[in-house]
Amino acid sequence: MTVLKRFFLGALACLFVSLPAPGHAGQPDWSKVSVTRVILFYPGVTSWEFLTSDDHRLGGREIKRTSKDCKHCHLSKDGELDLKVDEIASGSIRMKRSHNAFEPEPTPGKKGTMRAAVSAAYDEEFLYFRFEWDSRGSGWLGKPGGIPDRVSVQINKAEPAFRKYGCFITCHNDLNTMPESPSVKVVAGDRFYKSRERDDVRLYAYYAKSSWSDKKSDAELGKLLKEGARIDLVSIEFINGKSLLDEGWVFDDRVLERKAAADSPGSFTAGKYAAVFKRRLVTGDPHSVSLKPGDVFSIGVAIHEDGASKRKHYVSFPMSVGLGTSADIKAERVSR
Numbered sequence: 108m109t110v111l112k113r114f115f116l117g118a119l120a121c122l123f124v125s126l127p128a129p130g131h132a133g134q135p136d137w138s139k140v141s142v143t144r145v146i147l148f149y150p151g152v153t154s155w156e157f158l159t160s161d162d163h164r165l166g167g168r169e170i171k172r173t174s175k176d177c178k179h180c181h182l183s184k185d186g187e188l189d190l191k192v193d194e195i196a197s198g199s200i201r202m203k204r205s206h207n208a209f210e211p212e213p214t215p216g217k218k219g220t221m222r223a224a225v226s227a228a229y230d231e232e233f234l235y236f237r238f239e240w241d242s243r244g245s246g247w248l249g250k251p252g253g254i255p256d257r258v259s260v261q262i263n264k265a266e267p268a269f270r271k272y273g274c275f276i277t278c279h280n281d282l283n284t285m286p287e288s289p290s291v292k293v294v295a296g297d298r299f300y301k302s303r304e305r306d307d308v309r310l311y312a313y314y315a316k317s318s319w320s321d322k323k324s325d326a327e328l329g330k331l332l333k334e335g336a337r338i339d340l341v342s343i344e345f346i347n348g349k350s351l352l353d354e355g356w357v358f359d360d361r362v363l364e365r366k367a368a369a370d371s372p373g374s375f376t377a378g379k380y381a382a383v384f385k386r387r388l389v390t391g392d393p394h395s396v397s398l399k400p401g402d403v404f405s406i407g408v409a410i411h412e413d414g415a416s417k418r419k420h421y422v423s424f425p426m427s428v429g430l431g432t433s434a435d436i437k438a439e440r441v442s443r
C-alpha cells in the first residue's frame with residue numbers, strides 16, 4: 108500500500124458508447140443508456156474476519172469503527188486500484204501478522220483484475236441492469252455439467268456496512284471452501300443445516316450470525332429484517348449455450364432459486380458476455396429492497412469466469428446506484 112487516496116464520484120470513468128441495437132422484448136433501448144466501466148478484482152480468501160483484524164493493520168481499525176470505506180483506501184480518484192491483487196492471485200503474498208496465505212491454491216496464469224461495463228435503467232415498474240465483459244466464454248461454450256460462468260449482484264439500500272464494504276460483509280473464514288470451513292459431517296449434523304438438508308456453509312451477513320453455527324433469536328432476526336438488513340441477490344449463469352436466472356437473498360444464510368425466465372437473460376457473442384437483470388421496483392416481498400425514483404442504493408458484483416467456482420471469483424467494491432440521480436452508477440429513466 109502506498110498513499111491512501113480519496114475516492115471521488117468521478118472515480119469510475121463514464122463512457123458513452125453505442126451498444127447493439129434495441130429489440131430484446133421487455134428491455135430498455137440500451138443504446139440510449141450510459142455505460143460505467145468498473146474494476147473487479149481477485150480477493151483470494153480475503154474475509155470479513157481478515158478485514159476486521161490486525162492482519163489488515165490500519166484497514167482493520169477503520170472498519171471496526173465503520174468509518175472509512177474500502178474505496179477510500181484502495182481506489183484512486185482516477186479509478187486505479189491500489190491493492191496487491193496480482194500477488195494475491197499468484198499466491199505470492201501472505202497476511203502481515205498471521206502469515207496466512209491470501210490464496211492457498213493459486214490458479215496458474217490468473218490475473219488480479221478484470222473490467223466490466225455496467226448500465227442501469229428504470230421505468231415505472233422495473234429496474235434493469237446490464238453487465239458486459241470480455242471472456243473466452245468457457246461456460247457458454249462448455250459441456251452440460253461443466254463449470255458455468257456467472258455474474259451475481261448483491262443489492263441493499265439500508266445497511267451502512269453494506270454501503271461501505273459491500274459483499275465483504277458476507278464473506279467469512281468458515282464458509283464452504285474458505286480456510287476454516289468446518290467438515291461436511293460436522294455441518295450436516297448441525298440443527299440449522301440438518302433442517303435444510305445441507306452440509307455446506309454459505310454466505311451470511313456478519314450481523315445476522317456471528318459464526319456458521321450461531322443462531323440468533325427470531326426476534327433479533329425479525330428486527331434486522333424490518334430494518335432492511337437482508338441483502339437481495341440475483342445471478343445469471345452461462346452454461347452450454349444457455350443463460351439461466353437465479354434469485355434469492357443473503358441474510359443468516361444464502362438462498363438462491365432458479366427462475367424460469369421468459370426471455371433469455373444473457374448471451375455470449377463476439378468474445379463478450381452480456382447479462383440483463385430485470386427486477387420490479389417494488390417486489391411484494393416485505394424484506395426485499397423496495398425502490399422509487401430518487402433513491403440511492405448499493406450493489407456489489409461478483410463474476411465467476413473461465414472455470415472458476417465457489418470462492419474463486421472476481422468481486423467489486425460496493426457501488427452506489429441512483430434512480431435518476433447521480434451516484435457511481437446512474438440508472439436512467441426510460442420509457443417502456
Ligand code: HEC
Binds near residue numbers: 170178181189
Ligand atoms: C483505512 C484504510 C483502509 C480501509 C478502509 C480498507 N483497507 Fe484494506 N488495507 C489497508 C492497508 C494500509 C493495507 C496494507 C496492510 C499492510 O500490509 O500493512 C491493506 C491491505 C488490504 C489487502 C491485502 C492486499 C494488499 O494490497 O496489501 C486487502 C485484500 C484489502 N486491504 C482489502 C480491503 C477491503 C476489501 C476493504 C473494505 C472492506 C478494505 N481493504 C478497507 C487499508 C485499508
